[in-house]
Amino acid sequence: MALIQEENRVRVEKLEREHTGVKGLDELLSGGLPKQSITLVSGPPGSGKSIFCYQFIAKGIEEGQKCLYLTLDKKIEGLLLQATELGITFQPAIETGQVKFLFLNINKKLIYETMVNEILSGEYQRIVLDSITPLSEMPIYINNPEFTSETETIDHDEITSGNFPVRRLHLHYIMNALETSKCTAVVTSELPSSSTNYSRDGLSEFLADGVILLSLDPTMDRRKMAVMKMRSTKHTLKPQNIEIVRGGIQII
C-alpha cells in the first residue's frame, strides 16, 4: 500500500510489483519486487548474483521497460558472453536503446558523477548495480577542486595523505540516487562464505528495502536462495533450493 496525500485527503494505493524473471521467486514475493524498491542480492563468488541481474534486466526488456545495467566487475563483452551462454540475448535491446550497459572503472575519479548522472537521468524503470562492493571499499573525495578531470586516475597513495577521503557516505549517496530515480533496483554485494552480515560493508542491507541471500553448499553440491527481508511483503525465510540452467536461476 502507498499513502498519497492530496489536499488534505489521503488515498491508499495498492503496492505494485515488478516480476523478477527468476522462475519461482515471484510466487514467494506476493508477485515480485515492490515497485521503486532497492533489493540487495548478496552471496559469495559464483553464487549467481550476476545471473540474477541478467534475468531481472531481461524480464524488464520483455515487459517493455527501459533498463540500465551498471557493472564494476566485468567488461561488457564478457558479461554479454556469459548471458548468451545461458540463452539470454541482450543485443537486440542494446541496438534499440531499450537497455544500456555501462562499465564503470573503479580507478576513475569521476566514477560517482558518471554513475549518479546516469541513474538520475530519469529514463530507467529498472537499474542494476553489479556490484556495490568495490565502491563500498573505496574512499571518495569531496570539496577538492583538484579532483575534477575524468581522465585522471586515482593515486591510492594519496588516500592516506589527507585529501578528504570520506568512507561510507558514498553508500548512502548511491542508494539515495537509486531511491530518487524512482526505478526498481537490484544491487549486488560480494560476501565471504563465512559472513554473518548480508553485505561485505555491513551497511547496504540496512539501506536496502529487500535482501536476497544466495549461498553455495559444495559438500551437498547444492545452491540456495533465501529472502531475508522485503519491504511490505510477507515471505518465508526458508532457504530455497535453486539450480542454474538455461535461462538462468530457477527455484526447484
Ligand SMILES: Nc1ncnc2c1ncn2[C@@H]1O[C@H](COP(=O)(O)OP(=O)(O)O)[C@@H](O)[C@H]1O
Ligand atoms: N551457462 C551456464 N550454465 C550453468 N551454470 C552456469 C552457467 N554460467 C554460469 N554458471 C554457474 O554460475 C556461476 C556464476 O554465476 P555468477 O552469477 O557469475 O556468480 P556471481 O556473480 O555471484 O559471482 C558459475 O560459477 C557457474 O557455477
Ligand SMILES: [Mg+2]
Ligand atoms: Mg558477478
